[in-house]
Amino acid sequence: MIGKMSTAKPVRKLVSSVILDLDGTLLNTDGVVTNVLRSYLVKYGKQWDGREALKIAGRTPLEASAAVVEAYELPCTTEEFVKEFTPMFSDHWSNIKALPGANRLINHLCAHGIPIALASNSSRSNIEEKISSHGWKESFNVIIGGDEVKAGKPSPDIFLEAAKQLNVQPSKCLVIEDSIPGVTAGKAAGMEVVAVPSIPKQSHLYTMADEVINSLLDLYPEQWGLPPFEDWIEGTLPVEPWHIGGPVIKGFGRGSKVLGIPTANLSLEGYSNLLSEHPSGVYFGWAAVSKRGVYKMVMSIGWNPYFNNPEKTIEPWLLHEFKDDFYGEELRLLVVGYIRPEANFPSLESLISKIYDDRKIAEQALERPIYSKYKDDPYLNSLLEATCSITHS
Ligand code: ADP
Numbered sequence: 001m002i003g004k005m006s007t008a009k010p011v012r013k014l015v016s017s018v019i020l021d022l023d024g025t026l027l028n029t030d031g032v033v034t035n036v037l038r039s040y041l042v043k044y045g046k047q048w049d050g051r052e053a054l055k056i057a058g059r060t061p062l063e064a065s066a067a068v069v070e071a072y073e074l075p076c077t078t079e080e081f082v083k084e085f086t087p088m089f090s091d092h093w094s095n096i097k098a099l100p101g102a103n104r105l106i107n108h109l110c111a112h113g114i115p116i117a118l119a120s121n122s123s124r125s126n127i128e129e130k131i132s133s134h135g136w137k138e139s140f141n142v143i144i145g146g147d148e149v150k151a152g153k154p155s156p157d158i159f160l161e162a163a164k165q166l167n168v169q170p171s172k173c174l175v176i177e178d179s180i181p182g183v184t185a186g187k188a189a190g191m192e193v194v195a196v197p198s199i200p201k202q203s204h205l206y207t208m209a210d211e212v213i214n215s216l217l218d219l220y221p222e223q224w225g226l227p228p229f230e231d232w233i234e235g236t237l238p239v240e241p242w243h244i245g246g247p248v249i250k251g252f253g254r255g256s257k258v259l260g261i262p263t264a265n266l267s268l269e270g271y272s273n274l275l276s277e278h279p280s281g282v283y284f285g286w287a288a289v290s291k292r293g294v295y296k297m298v299m300s301i302g303w304n305p306y307f308n309n310p311e312k313t314i315e316p317w318l319l320h321e322f323k324d325d326f327y328g329e330e331l332r333l334l335v336v337g338y339i340r341p342e343a344n345f346p347s348l349e350s351l352i353s354k355i356y357d358d359r360k361i362a363e364q365a366l367e368r369p370i371y372s373k374y375k376d377d378p379y380l381n382s383l384l385e386a387t388c389s390i391t392h393s
Protein backbone atom coordinates (compact mmCIF):
# COMPACT_ATOMS: atom_id res chain seq x y z
CA MET A 1 0.00 0.00 0.00
CA ILE A 2 2.74 2.45 0.96
CA GLY A 3 4.60 1.61 -2.25
CA LYS A 4 1.52 2.36 -4.30
CA MET A 5 0.81 5.66 -2.55
CA SER A 6 4.34 6.93 -2.99
CA THR A 7 4.15 6.51 -6.78
CA ALA A 8 0.70 8.17 -7.12
CA LYS A 9 0.92 11.40 -9.10
CA PRO A 10 -1.33 14.47 -8.92
CA VAL A 11 -4.00 14.91 -11.58
CA ARG A 12 -3.15 17.60 -14.14
CA LYS A 13 -6.25 17.53 -16.29
CA LEU A 14 -9.04 15.02 -16.98
CA VAL A 15 -9.19 13.43 -20.42
CA SER A 16 -11.31 10.60 -21.76
CA SER A 17 -9.44 9.54 -24.91
CA VAL A 18 -5.86 9.16 -26.07
CA ILE A 19 -4.43 9.94 -29.52
CA LEU A 20 -1.09 8.35 -30.29
CA ASP A 21 1.50 9.25 -32.86
CA LEU A 22 3.18 6.28 -34.55
CA ASP A 23 6.75 6.94 -35.78
CA GLY A 24 9.13 7.74 -32.94
CA THR A 25 6.35 7.39 -30.34
CA LEU A 26 5.18 3.77 -30.66
CA LEU A 27 7.67 2.54 -33.25
CA ASN A 28 11.44 2.87 -33.44
CA THR A 29 11.18 4.17 -37.00
CA ASP A 30 14.19 6.42 -36.57
CA GLY A 31 16.40 3.39 -35.98
CA VAL A 32 15.35 1.87 -39.32
CA VAL A 33 15.52 5.17 -41.21
CA THR A 34 19.03 5.70 -39.84
CA ASN A 35 20.22 2.25 -40.91
CA VAL A 36 18.83 2.57 -44.43
CA LEU A 37 20.02 6.15 -44.82
CA ARG A 38 23.51 5.20 -43.61
CA SER A 39 23.90 2.60 -46.36
CA TYR A 40 22.27 4.86 -48.95
CA LEU A 41 24.63 7.78 -48.30
CA VAL A 42 27.68 5.57 -48.87
CA LYS A 43 26.69 5.52 -52.54
CA TYR A 44 27.25 9.27 -52.71
CA GLY A 45 30.46 9.07 -50.71
CA LYS A 46 28.77 10.69 -47.70
CA GLN A 47 28.74 9.61 -44.10
CA TRP A 48 25.64 9.60 -41.92
CA ASP A 49 26.08 11.70 -38.79
CA GLY A 50 22.53 12.46 -37.70
CA ARG A 51 22.70 16.12 -38.74
CA GLU A 52 19.22 15.83 -40.32
CA ALA A 53 17.53 14.32 -37.23
CA LEU A 54 15.78 17.44 -35.94
CA LYS A 55 14.58 18.39 -39.41
CA ILE A 56 12.98 15.04 -40.23
CA ALA A 57 11.28 14.06 -36.96
CA GLY A 58 7.52 14.44 -37.37
CA ARG A 59 7.70 15.70 -40.96
CA THR A 60 5.80 14.34 -43.92
CA PRO A 61 7.84 11.92 -46.04
CA LEU A 62 8.35 14.62 -48.69
CA GLU A 63 9.53 17.25 -46.19
CA ALA A 64 11.87 14.75 -44.56
CA SER A 65 13.34 13.83 -47.94
CA ALA A 66 13.92 17.49 -48.83
CA ALA A 67 15.73 17.92 -45.50
CA VAL A 68 18.01 14.95 -46.21
CA VAL A 69 18.86 16.13 -49.75
CA GLU A 70 19.70 19.57 -48.38
CA ALA A 71 21.58 18.41 -45.27
CA TYR A 72 23.89 16.09 -47.21
CA GLU A 73 24.00 18.25 -50.38
CA LEU A 74 22.97 15.27 -52.50
CA PRO A 75 23.37 15.73 -56.27
CA CYS A 76 19.72 14.85 -56.96
CA THR A 77 16.30 16.41 -56.63
CA THR A 78 13.99 15.62 -53.73
CA GLU A 79 11.71 13.76 -56.16
CA GLU A 80 14.59 11.59 -57.38
CA PHE A 81 15.61 10.90 -53.81
CA VAL A 82 12.07 9.86 -52.82
CA LYS A 83 11.84 7.54 -55.84
CA GLU A 84 15.08 5.79 -54.97
CA PHE A 85 14.95 5.83 -51.19
CA THR A 86 11.30 4.91 -50.51
CA PRO A 87 11.50 1.33 -51.86
CA MET A 88 14.71 0.68 -49.88
CA PHE A 89 13.01 1.83 -46.72
CA SER A 90 9.63 0.17 -47.31
CA ASP A 91 11.28 -3.28 -47.35
CA HIS A 92 11.82 -2.69 -43.64
CA TRP A 93 8.40 -1.28 -42.71
CA SER A 94 6.98 -4.51 -41.39
CA ASN A 95 9.91 -5.18 -39.05
CA ILE A 96 10.21 -1.87 -37.25
CA LYS A 97 10.41 -2.60 -33.51
CA ALA A 98 7.92 -1.32 -30.97
CA LEU A 99 9.45 1.21 -28.58
CA PRO A 100 9.73 0.22 -24.91
CA GLY A 101 6.36 0.67 -23.22
CA ALA A 102 4.34 0.89 -26.46
CA ASN A 103 2.63 -2.50 -26.19
CA ARG A 104 2.15 -1.99 -22.49
CA LEU A 105 0.41 1.35 -23.04
CA ILE A 106 -1.86 0.14 -25.86
CA ASN A 107 -2.87 -3.00 -23.95
CA HIS A 108 -3.53 -1.01 -20.79
CA LEU A 109 -5.78 1.55 -22.48
CA CYS A 110 -7.65 -1.16 -24.41
CA ALA A 111 -8.14 -3.30 -21.30
CA HIS A 112 -9.80 -0.32 -19.59
CA GLY A 113 -11.98 0.55 -22.56
CA ILE A 114 -10.34 3.95 -23.13
CA PRO A 115 -10.98 5.03 -26.75
CA ILE A 116 -7.68 5.38 -28.60
CA ALA A 117 -6.74 6.74 -32.00
CA LEU A 118 -3.59 6.48 -34.08
CA ALA A 119 -2.77 9.73 -35.90
CA SER A 120 0.29 9.82 -38.14
CA ASN A 121 1.69 11.95 -40.93
CA SER A 122 2.47 8.71 -42.80
CA SER A 123 -0.02 7.57 -45.41
CA ARG A 124 -2.83 5.27 -44.33
CA SER A 125 -1.32 2.34 -46.25
CA ASN A 126 2.13 2.91 -44.72
CA ILE A 127 0.59 2.96 -41.27
CA GLU A 128 -1.21 -0.32 -41.82
CA GLU A 129 1.93 -1.97 -43.13
CA LYS A 130 4.02 -0.69 -40.22
CA ILE A 131 1.58 -1.86 -37.52
CA SER A 132 0.69 -5.18 -39.18
CA SER A 133 3.32 -7.25 -37.38
CA HIS A 134 2.40 -5.74 -34.00
CA GLY A 135 -1.27 -6.73 -34.08
CA TRP A 136 -2.32 -3.19 -33.20
CA LYS A 137 -4.90 -2.60 -35.90
CA GLU A 138 -7.80 -3.94 -33.85
CA SER A 139 -6.66 -2.00 -30.77
CA PHE A 140 -7.31 1.42 -32.30
CA ASN A 141 -10.85 2.76 -32.51
CA VAL A 142 -9.69 5.21 -35.18
CA ILE A 143 -6.67 5.45 -37.51
CA ILE A 144 -5.93 8.64 -39.49
CA GLY A 145 -3.12 8.98 -42.01
CA GLY A 146 -1.54 12.13 -43.41
CA ASP A 147 -3.16 11.46 -46.78
CA GLU A 148 -6.64 11.46 -45.27
CA VAL A 149 -6.70 15.13 -44.26
CA LYS A 150 -5.94 18.43 -46.02
CA ALA A 151 -2.70 19.20 -44.20
CA GLY A 152 -0.31 17.10 -42.11
CA LYS A 153 1.16 18.04 -38.72
CA PRO A 154 1.96 20.76 -37.57
CA SER A 155 -1.55 21.54 -38.82
CA PRO A 156 -4.13 20.36 -36.24
CA ASP A 157 -6.24 18.65 -38.96
CA ILE A 158 -5.16 15.06 -38.22
CA PHE A 159 -5.89 15.36 -34.51
CA LEU A 160 -9.19 17.20 -35.03
CA GLU A 161 -10.32 14.51 -37.45
CA ALA A 162 -9.30 11.81 -34.95
CA ALA A 163 -11.33 13.50 -32.18
CA LYS A 164 -14.30 13.85 -34.51
CA GLN A 165 -14.21 10.16 -35.41
CA LEU A 166 -13.74 9.20 -31.75
CA ASN A 167 -16.74 11.40 -31.05
CA VAL A 168 -15.02 13.34 -28.24
CA GLN A 169 -14.24 17.01 -27.59
CA PRO A 170 -10.64 17.95 -28.50
CA SER A 171 -10.14 19.25 -24.93
CA LYS A 172 -10.87 15.71 -23.65
CA CYS A 173 -8.07 14.20 -25.76
CA LEU A 174 -4.54 13.45 -24.62
CA VAL A 175 -2.01 13.45 -27.47
CA ILE A 176 1.27 11.53 -27.08
CA GLU A 177 3.91 12.73 -29.53
CA ASP A 178 7.65 12.57 -30.05
CA SER A 179 8.17 15.40 -32.53
CA ILE A 180 7.92 19.17 -32.42
CA PRO A 181 5.52 19.42 -35.41
CA GLY A 182 3.35 16.81 -33.66
CA VAL A 183 3.32 18.66 -30.34
CA THR A 184 2.53 21.91 -32.21
CA ALA A 185 -0.37 20.19 -33.99
CA GLY A 186 -1.76 18.78 -30.74
CA LYS A 187 -1.72 22.16 -29.00
CA ALA A 188 -3.23 23.85 -32.08
CA ALA A 189 -6.06 21.29 -31.86
CA GLY A 190 -6.72 22.39 -28.25
CA MET A 191 -5.59 19.09 -26.77
CA GLU A 192 -3.42 18.07 -23.83
CA VAL A 193 -0.01 16.97 -25.09
CA VAL A 194 2.63 14.72 -23.54
CA ALA A 195 5.93 14.90 -25.45
CA VAL A 196 8.26 11.87 -25.56
CA PRO A 197 11.19 13.35 -27.54
CA SER A 198 12.93 10.75 -29.68
CA ILE A 199 16.07 12.84 -30.13
CA PRO A 200 18.23 12.97 -27.01
CA LYS A 201 19.01 16.17 -25.10
CA GLN A 202 16.31 18.15 -26.92
CA SER A 203 13.65 18.33 -24.22
CA HIS A 204 14.20 22.09 -23.77
CA LEU A 205 12.70 22.59 -27.24
CA TYR A 206 9.38 21.09 -26.16
CA THR A 207 8.22 23.89 -23.86
CA MET A 208 4.75 24.08 -25.41
CA ALA A 209 3.98 20.49 -24.38
CA ASP A 210 1.98 20.03 -21.18
CA GLU A 211 4.48 17.44 -19.97
CA VAL A 212 7.80 16.14 -21.32
CA ILE A 213 8.73 12.56 -20.43
CA ASN A 214 11.77 10.52 -21.33
CA SER A 215 10.03 7.37 -22.51
CA LEU A 216 6.62 5.72 -22.43
CA LEU A 217 7.76 3.94 -19.25
CA ASP A 218 7.47 7.31 -17.50
CA LEU A 219 3.83 7.97 -18.38
CA TYR A 220 1.47 7.99 -15.38
CA PRO A 221 -2.05 7.84 -16.88
CA GLU A 222 -3.66 8.76 -13.53
CA GLN A 223 -2.23 12.27 -14.00
CA TRP A 224 -4.71 12.63 -16.84
CA GLY A 225 -7.65 11.04 -15.04
CA LEU A 226 -7.03 7.68 -16.75
CA PRO A 227 -6.63 4.32 -14.96
CA PRO A 228 -3.13 3.89 -13.46
CA PHE A 229 -0.76 1.14 -14.56
CA GLU A 230 -0.87 -1.71 -12.09
CA ASP A 231 2.45 -3.32 -12.97
CA TRP A 232 4.68 -1.15 -10.75
CA ILE A 233 6.04 -3.20 -7.84
CA GLU A 234 7.42 -1.16 -4.93
CA GLY A 235 8.91 1.51 -7.14
CA THR A 236 10.09 -0.88 -9.86
CA LEU A 237 8.76 -1.85 -13.24
CA PRO A 238 9.58 -5.31 -14.64
CA VAL A 239 11.02 -5.09 -18.16
CA GLU A 240 11.49 -7.77 -20.80
CA PRO A 241 14.92 -9.03 -19.63
CA TRP A 242 17.84 -8.10 -21.87
CA HIS A 243 21.56 -8.62 -21.52
CA ILE A 244 24.80 -6.95 -22.44
CA GLY A 245 28.39 -7.83 -21.69
CA GLY A 246 32.06 -7.24 -22.37
CA PRO A 247 35.33 -6.28 -20.74
CA VAL A 248 35.22 -3.55 -18.10
CA ILE A 249 37.03 -0.42 -19.30
CA LYS A 250 38.31 2.62 -17.43
CA GLY A 251 35.57 5.20 -17.05
CA PHE A 252 35.70 8.85 -16.17
CA GLY A 253 37.17 8.14 -12.75
CA ARG A 254 34.33 10.14 -11.21
CA GLY A 255 32.41 7.17 -9.88
CA SER A 256 34.74 6.21 -7.09
CA LYS A 257 36.61 9.51 -6.83
CA VAL A 258 33.84 12.14 -7.02
CA LEU A 259 30.74 10.23 -6.02
CA GLY A 260 32.30 7.55 -3.82
CA ILE A 261 30.19 5.12 -5.85
CA PRO A 262 32.22 2.95 -8.26
CA THR A 263 30.47 2.16 -11.53
CA ALA A 264 31.99 -0.26 -14.01
CA ASN A 265 32.03 1.01 -17.59
CA LEU A 266 31.36 -1.30 -20.50
CA SER A 267 32.88 -0.74 -23.90
CA LEU A 268 29.95 -0.07 -26.19
CA GLU A 269 31.70 -1.01 -29.38
CA GLY A 270 29.18 -3.07 -31.34
CA TYR A 271 26.42 -2.25 -28.86
CA SER A 272 25.29 1.17 -30.08
CA ASN A 273 22.16 -0.32 -31.68
CA LEU A 274 21.23 -2.26 -28.56
CA LEU A 275 21.82 0.75 -26.35
CA SER A 276 19.80 3.09 -28.55
CA GLU A 277 16.83 0.71 -28.16
CA HIS A 278 16.73 1.28 -24.42
CA PRO A 279 15.61 4.58 -22.97
CA SER A 280 18.10 6.29 -20.69
CA GLY A 281 17.30 5.82 -17.03
CA VAL A 282 18.03 3.79 -13.93
CA TYR A 283 17.65 0.02 -14.23
CA PHE A 284 18.63 -2.98 -12.13
CA GLY A 285 19.32 -6.66 -12.46
CA TRP A 286 22.08 -9.19 -12.00
CA ALA A 287 25.76 -8.93 -12.91
CA ALA A 288 28.37 -11.66 -13.36
CA VAL A 289 32.09 -10.92 -13.17
CA SER A 290 34.41 -13.63 -14.43
CA LYS A 291 36.01 -15.77 -11.69
CA ARG A 292 34.02 -13.93 -9.04
CA GLY A 293 30.27 -14.50 -8.95
CA VAL A 294 26.81 -13.12 -9.68
CA TYR A 295 25.81 -9.96 -7.82
CA LYS A 296 22.87 -7.62 -7.49
CA MET A 297 23.32 -4.57 -9.67
CA VAL A 298 21.78 -1.12 -10.11
CA MET A 299 22.84 1.04 -13.04
CA SER A 300 22.34 4.17 -15.04
CA ILE A 301 22.07 4.31 -18.81
CA GLY A 302 22.38 7.69 -20.42
CA TRP A 303 24.30 10.92 -20.58
CA ASN A 304 24.45 11.56 -16.82
CA PRO A 305 23.09 15.12 -17.06
CA TYR A 306 24.89 16.13 -13.87
CA PHE A 307 28.20 15.58 -15.70
CA ASN A 308 26.76 16.05 -19.22
CA ASN A 309 28.58 13.16 -20.92
CA PRO A 310 29.01 13.44 -24.71
CA GLU A 311 28.16 9.72 -25.16
CA LYS A 312 25.38 7.51 -23.89
CA THR A 313 27.06 5.22 -21.36
CA ILE A 314 26.03 2.25 -19.31
CA GLU A 315 27.36 2.25 -15.75
CA PRO A 316 26.50 -0.62 -13.42
CA TRP A 317 27.14 -0.43 -9.70
CA LEU A 318 27.63 -3.94 -8.38
CA LEU A 319 26.09 -4.15 -4.92
CA HIS A 320 29.00 -5.96 -3.31
CA GLU A 321 32.23 -4.86 -1.62
CA PHE A 322 35.13 -5.51 -4.00
CA LYS A 323 38.64 -5.12 -2.61
CA ASP A 324 40.13 -4.23 -5.99
CA ASP A 325 39.29 -2.97 -9.46
CA PHE A 326 38.36 -5.37 -12.24
CA TYR A 327 39.31 -3.44 -15.36
CA GLY A 328 39.71 -5.78 -18.32
CA GLU A 329 37.65 -8.54 -16.75
CA GLU A 330 34.53 -9.82 -18.47
CA LEU A 331 31.28 -8.40 -17.10
CA ARG A 332 27.82 -9.69 -18.03
CA LEU A 333 24.61 -7.90 -17.13
CA LEU A 334 21.04 -9.12 -17.16
CA VAL A 335 18.66 -6.17 -16.85
CA VAL A 336 15.28 -7.10 -15.36
CA GLY A 337 13.67 -3.91 -14.08
CA TYR A 338 13.35 -0.16 -14.41
CA ILE A 339 13.28 2.44 -11.65
CA ARG A 340 13.26 6.01 -13.03
CA PRO A 341 14.43 8.32 -15.82
CA GLU A 342 17.87 9.85 -15.42
CA ALA A 343 17.72 13.32 -13.96
CA ASN A 344 19.83 16.36 -13.26
CA PHE A 345 20.44 17.37 -9.67
CA PRO A 346 21.05 20.74 -7.96
CA SER A 347 24.00 19.35 -5.96
CA LEU A 348 26.40 16.44 -5.76
CA GLU A 349 24.88 15.48 -2.40
CA SER A 350 21.38 15.20 -3.87
CA LEU A 351 22.69 13.05 -6.76
CA ILE A 352 24.52 10.74 -4.36
CA SER A 353 21.51 10.45 -2.07
CA LYS A 354 19.26 9.57 -5.02
CA ILE A 355 21.70 6.87 -6.17
CA TYR A 356 21.57 5.35 -2.65
CA ASP A 357 17.75 5.40 -2.85
CA ASP A 358 18.02 3.56 -6.18
CA ARG A 359 20.33 1.02 -4.55
CA LYS A 360 17.86 0.34 -1.77
CA ILE A 361 14.95 -0.05 -4.19
CA ALA A 362 16.97 -2.46 -6.36
CA GLU A 363 18.30 -4.50 -3.43
CA GLN A 364 14.82 -5.07 -2.06
CA ALA A 365 13.20 -5.72 -5.43
CA LEU A 366 15.81 -8.31 -6.42
CA GLU A 367 14.69 -10.45 -3.44
CA ARG A 368 11.28 -10.91 -5.07
CA PRO A 369 10.81 -14.13 -7.07
CA ILE A 370 9.79 -12.15 -10.18
CA TYR A 371 13.35 -10.72 -10.27
CA SER A 372 15.41 -13.19 -8.19
CA LYS A 373 14.72 -16.09 -10.56
CA TYR A 374 17.00 -14.48 -13.13
CA LYS A 375 20.02 -14.93 -10.90
CA ASP A 376 20.26 -18.47 -12.34
CA ASP A 377 20.26 -17.21 -15.94
CA PRO A 378 22.61 -19.31 -18.14
CA TYR A 379 24.13 -16.22 -19.80
CA LEU A 380 25.42 -15.05 -16.43
CA ASN A 381 26.35 -18.44 -15.02
CA SER A 382 28.14 -19.76 -18.09
CA LEU A 383 30.71 -17.02 -17.51
CA LEU A 384 31.53 -18.47 -14.08
CA GLU A 385 31.52 -22.08 -15.31
CA ALA A 386 33.73 -21.34 -18.31
CA THR A 387 36.31 -19.73 -16.04
CA CYS A 388 36.16 -22.63 -13.54
CA SER A 389 36.82 -25.31 -16.14
CA ILE A 390 39.86 -23.37 -17.36
CA THR A 391 41.18 -23.03 -13.79
CA HIS A 392 40.78 -26.75 -13.10
CA SER A 393 42.36 -28.07 -16.29
P1 ADP B 1 33.85 5.51 -13.03
O1 ADP B 1 34.22 4.55 -14.10
O2 ADP B 1 32.44 5.30 -12.57
O3 ADP B 1 34.06 6.91 -13.39
P2 ADP B 1 36.13 4.57 -11.54
O4 ADP B 1 36.76 4.26 -12.84
O5 ADP B 1 36.89 5.41 -10.57
O6 ADP B 1 34.72 5.24 -11.72
O7 ADP B 1 35.77 3.23 -10.78
C1 ADP B 1 35.06 2.20 -11.39
C2 ADP B 1 35.81 0.89 -11.23
O8 ADP B 1 35.75 0.43 -9.89
C3 ADP B 1 35.16 -0.27 -12.02
O9 ADP B 1 35.56 -0.32 -13.33
C4 ADP B 1 35.58 -1.50 -11.20
O10 ADP B 1 36.82 -2.00 -11.66
C5 ADP B 1 35.78 -1.00 -9.81
N1 ADP B 1 34.75 -1.39 -8.84
C6 ADP B 1 35.01 -1.66 -7.55
N2 ADP B 1 33.88 -1.95 -6.89
C7 ADP B 1 32.87 -1.87 -7.79
C8 ADP B 1 31.46 -2.04 -7.70
N3 ADP B 1 30.87 -2.39 -6.56
N4 ADP B 1 30.73 -1.86 -8.81
C9 ADP B 1 31.31 -1.48 -9.97
N5 ADP B 1 32.61 -1.29 -10.11
C10 ADP B 1 33.42 -1.49 -9.02
Ligand code: RBF
Nearest residue numbers: 254255298299300304305306315317342343358
Ligand atom coordinates in the same frame (compact mmCIF):
# COMPACT_ATOMS: atom_id res chain seq x y z
N1 RBF C 1 23.97 10.69 -13.01
C1 RBF C 1 23.13 11.67 -13.40
O1 RBF C 1 23.57 12.70 -13.88
N2 RBF C 1 21.78 11.55 -13.27
C2 RBF C 1 21.21 10.45 -12.74
O2 RBF C 1 19.97 10.38 -12.65
C3 RBF C 1 22.06 9.38 -12.32
N3 RBF C 1 21.53 8.25 -11.79
C4 RBF C 1 22.37 7.24 -11.39
C5 RBF C 1 21.82 6.07 -10.85
C6 RBF C 1 22.63 5.00 -10.46
C7 RBF C 1 22.02 3.79 -9.89
C8 RBF C 1 24.04 5.12 -10.61
C9 RBF C 1 24.94 3.99 -10.20
C10 RBF C 1 24.59 6.26 -11.16
C11 RBF C 1 23.78 7.35 -11.53
N4 RBF C 1 24.31 8.54 -12.05
C12 RBF C 1 23.46 9.54 -12.46
C13 RBF C 1 25.78 8.75 -12.10
C14 RBF C 1 26.43 8.26 -13.36
O3 RBF C 1 25.90 7.06 -13.81
C15 RBF C 1 27.92 8.05 -13.18
O4 RBF C 1 28.14 7.25 -12.06
C16 RBF C 1 28.66 9.32 -13.02
O5 RBF C 1 28.46 10.11 -14.15
C17 RBF C 1 30.17 9.06 -12.86
O6 RBF C 1 30.72 8.55 -14.03
Ligand code: MG
Nearest residue numbers: 251263264265
Ligand atom coordinates in the same frame (compact mmCIF):
# COMPACT_ATOMS: atom_id res chain seq x y z
MG1 MG D 1 32.09 4.27 -14.70
